[in-house]
Amino acid sequence: MGKSIKFRLTIMSFLQFFVWGAWLTTIFTYGTKGKHWSYQEVGAIFSTLALSSILMPSLTGIIADKWIRAERLYGLLHLAYGGILFFVPFVDNPDQLFYVIFAAMICYMPTISLANSISYRVLTSNEFNVLKTFPPIRVWGTVGFIVAMWVTNLTGSNITANQFVFAGIGAILLGIYSFTLPACTPENLHSEKKGLINLLGLDAFKLFANYKMALFFLFSMLLGAALQLSNMYGESYLFSFPKGSVIGDYSGVILSISQISETLFILTIPFFLKRFGIKQVMMMAMMAWVIRYGFFALGDTSAGWILIILSNIVYGMAFDFFNISGSMFIETNTDHSIRSSAQGLFMMMTNGFGAYFGTIASSWVIDKHFILPDGQTNWSGAWSVFATYSLVVAVLFAVLFKHKHNPTELSEISH
Template identity: 55%
Template sequence: MSLKLRLTIMNFLQFFIWGAWLITIGGYWFQNKGWSGAEFGAIFSTMGIASIFMPAISGILADRFIGAEKLLGIFHLIGAVILCLLPEVASPSMFFVVMLINMIFYMPTISLSITVAYSALQKNDMDIVKVYPPIRVWGTVGFIVAMWTVSLLKIETSAAQFYVAAAASAFLGVYAFFLPKCNTNNEHTDKSMIEALGLDAFKLFKQRKMALFFIFSMLLGAALQLTNAYGDTFLHDFAKIDIYKDLLAVKYPAIIMSISQVSETLFILAIPFFLKRFGIKNVMLMSMFAWVLRFGLFAIGDPGDGLVWIIISCIVYGMAFDFFNISGSLYVESQTDEKIRASAQGLFMMMTNGFGAILGSSVSGVMIDYFYKDEQGHFLWSEIWLAFAIYSLVVAILFAITFKHKHDPKEVENFSH
């Protein structure tokens, strides 16, 4: 089996595990368990909590003590066991604890899988910039296939989705031990604990421009959690309305939502053109206004005549997600010193997937419970999506006013070299 194929299988499984439950867990939570929105928001905050500290800790372990491929395997095997335990949980508080443990072991595997791929490609003298992206795309394909699998099996509101994820996690856990070996460095280093954990990048907050950038990264990270948490549940809720309950979008909402991931793969290809033509700040602004459209179109959409608005919203998602996350990482690359560049990228991820995820999931859950349910406890979806759209619009306007960055075409050219 070729190296590219081995790494492709790894990436496919890595994101298949996540796709099997991330978008559909809302259906399980609200349709099956009937637990509250505030408690559900806390569940989505677990990935943010885990993202704050676990990638750094796993990085130290992989660098110094145990090969990244072995650590990847161990974490996925543990994750498989934990995913099997989730359906046995009878209370929302215990579900939070078990999911947090699951995320503690899953979130660092994302960076570990990247480490395994980069290490293997470098050892085989392959051009990472050219070879890795086509391999990574199969991760998104895995996420989409998982969503379709769960939807076509009609287990979107069932605990069975966790068993599907657990099976994939167990398979990848074993498979990882047969991936190319990653070297460890047991030699003494002069790095302080702060440097080892990547915390030295926090000194970037002393620069007003970078501080603003990281704050807005957190606010955009919050928007991402809103769409992950409630998109599938939104479509499931139409099953309570007779004129919608038999429609395709209500029967297979995960398939409709998977258009977002398809769009994501396509917009990645458009980023170089947009960066060169409009500059990093304007591309990030496009992302923010795309979030406004993402939520605003959901507000006026429905599975019937309004399905076109939901589909357009899913297409817009590709721009909303890619244009900030990828352009943001390029901005960090261009603005930070080489000595702390890796730490700065880790800080960017911490603000978006860590603090941003916690902010978006916890606050939205509480607000929905208090302000966006009717007397019977039903979600007021149009108002919910409109509130999210207004939030995104305010963030976009504040970013446009406060964040100063002059476009330099040479800056974009430097990224390609």
């Protein structure tokens, strides 16, 4: 029975990120190369991920807690997400595609947290050790993302709408499959008197009154502006390499090294947090982003292919170290009564506001300053700007954010 439960949740985790990875890293290639739209036009479409991340996960969380079983809501959202994606091949206007993808993201983004919630509930009700059992299940989500990238790349679908069809089919299958999962009955919240502000997680905004916390959230937003640049432009950049080269022909496969690296670096986090502390690990992440984009900027040099591989390897540190150490900072520096809300605020600042501003600003910068007369993109210049921005954020963070390492700081949550 135990193996069956874990296997069923593993399938859910795999499909959860397969239906996103099929198009997330290739939508810019599809828009700019397949449809010949501008970076600003595709950037606006991509920004719907951030817009839908601001409140939708909280709203659907309330619904799952009060009115409908979580696995059923999860299934309905995926059915809607898959159905909407089937409209993409019939859309030839970027303004129209903005609304199609926005509708799809409104359905998809809440399912990320719902998938975690379902896994936690099912594992807990079956008396599993969640801290020990969940990570091996979740890592299959990254595997699903990688497989989707490979499918899209190896079928030549990175410049066609087939990538959205693959995602749509997977989402429909996942939606149907969700109804076979163990029941996650809504918890009874009626006994607790909570206002709308509390339910939406907005009570955590009072943390902005604390200078240290306000500074942390500010830098979370600033770095959040850089977090999605790889997903937005990485595949388009590698796709621009000459056809007949390994990088140009297998851009999606090469980029998937980033996700493989992510699965490996996450295993090193306990050591680095214990040895260096939260601030230093966040600094490592910020400098890793500088290296990531700096190596991409040098990708057209004689040693470019080596630097591109190294850039993809360092991505794991850049992504995992900031997100997880930032989450640990919230967990150890906020009152237990608002920790969940504070975690939601952290995600809102990084994946919501930060990602939105980063998407809009970076696509404007590329369109205005790095499109060459022949229509090609000056990727070296663009990545140099992104690396410089990340470096400025890292230096300011090192100077302004004061947090001393306390070896016992993480003891409460390590058990």
